[in-house]
């Protein structure tokens with residue numbers, strides 16, 4: 294494969310990767326995307342390896358009391374039960390100390406048996422100082438200084454580890470979000486081979502750029518990892534910061550990880566077309582491309598839909614594009630598969646919350662990280678109006694899930710707001726908030742509800758992927774036109790929009806009104822009055838969106854457009870060459 298290319302490996306660096314349910318090594322969308330990327334690469338037979346931190350203490354377990362107050366506990370796990378410890382121990386320098394880093398290996402196995410190894414970096418080595426032993430413990434825990442030290446381990450330790458494992462010159466590095474940008478510093482140092490930082494030339498930077506591609510995920514400047522130059526000098530040492538300065542990779546006396554990646558990679562990617570526009574405005578000096586995110590189809594399809602697809606759409610597991618032919622699946626079969634997935638979800642909701650939901654009632658799902666811009670409470674803007682809608686147009690019920698980051702007080706308050714709205718609606722609308730949103734719960738939610746609700750403040754949703762999981766399971770979205778929905782939405786065909794267009798001014802009050810109107814006039818009447826028309830929308834979601842918004846398509850695009858630079862890949866269609 295790609296035998297003409299000088300690249301023989303893609304090393305995918307990500308702070309978090311969702312490898313499987315049993316490993317709490319991810320917090321949300323970024324990690325799920327990373328896991329789905331590696332799963333698709335394994336299916337496609339791509340020579341990829343993953344690099345991340347071990348996260349020995351996991352991302353936290355969420356506890357909610359009766360009023361919706363969140364508390365957290367560590368999600369400890371035992372690497373030795375799931376992973377294989379590798380021999381090499383490498384060192385990186387943090388604050389002038391030598392920190393030893395070892396790696397555990399996890400294997401992602403694809404449909405045809407091809408394996409993608411993932412190296413989980415671990416500093417809990419007895420020889421390390423006490424603080425350094427904690428550097429691979431907690432995902433997004435600790436302060437800014439802890440985070441910077443972690444990023445040295447991820448980027449520079451990861452680069453050293455790859456070298457120790459024999460992945461040397463012909464590697465294309467994919468930096469998934471800025472956390473791993475210091476990888477570029479490591480490559481630059483290696484390139485200088487002893488020359489001083491003042492000797493660095495544009496040729497040196499270009500040599501590093503040739504080996505790196507970058508995906509940005511954050512549509513607001515405040516969301517990018519930044520560290521004061523003082524802190525950078527303390528952690529990295531003055532020489533290394535001098536090298537970054539000489540390479541013009543420091544910005545305004547700050548170490549901005551996004552800026553490092555922009556400067557030191559040859560391909561900058563945003564995660565949806567709309568996000569590309571937003572990113573291009575943020576980074577006018579760097580051309581930004583767009584390969585839209587996807588999800589791993591087999592992972593996120595419920596058992597009942599997997600069986601259905603196996604019966605009607607042969608080959609869909611190997612080639613997700615065949616899902617386009619969902620158009621031939623009888624509507625009754627779609628409805629039956631969905632009924633099964635809905636029952637499985639409602640059983641799970643009952644088991645976890647004690648609340649029995651009614652399977653005949655339109656069920657809305659909302660699950661995502663609890664943080665203000667996602668506006669989980671938008672649907673509760675006017676409880677009187679919501680009651681009136683159910684009286685006129687038919688009943689509905691709503692299930693929520695999502696963790697707030699331990700330090701996100703507003704996100705935590707949002708959960709309490711949902712709890713109190715739920716109490717106020719007890720007489721008319723069933724509402725449940727299920728604790729501990731994770732991979733299993735996510736799969737249940739996105740396959741078992743009737744409508745997937747998404748109403749973030751525009752343009753803050755870079756892509757969003759949960760609506761793509763829903764689409765694969767024939768669950769239409771009701772969503773503001775942001776992120777992937779700008780591309781996936783055809784009104785009344787694949788789902789419905791909240792608000793008319795993504796270019797209009799943002800007016801939160803108007804969004805709530807639009808949401809209510811769509812439910813009242815369009816969705817509830819169709820769900821109860823024209824169930825086959827609703828089933829048609831379900832089927833279109835699979836055929837039009839499931840067939841496209843998957844990581845098999847996404848990784849194929851990355852391979853063709855980013856990893857194997859044009860002119861280096863064989864002339865034949867790389868998508869075919871990968872089979």
Ligand SMILES: *Cc1c(COP(=O)(O)O)cnc(C)c1O
Nearest residue numbers: 321322661731732735757758759
């Ligand atoms: C899919 C998924 C996400 C990301 O969904 P968004 O739509 O991007 O919010 C986050 N957490 C879990 C557990 C998921 O399964």
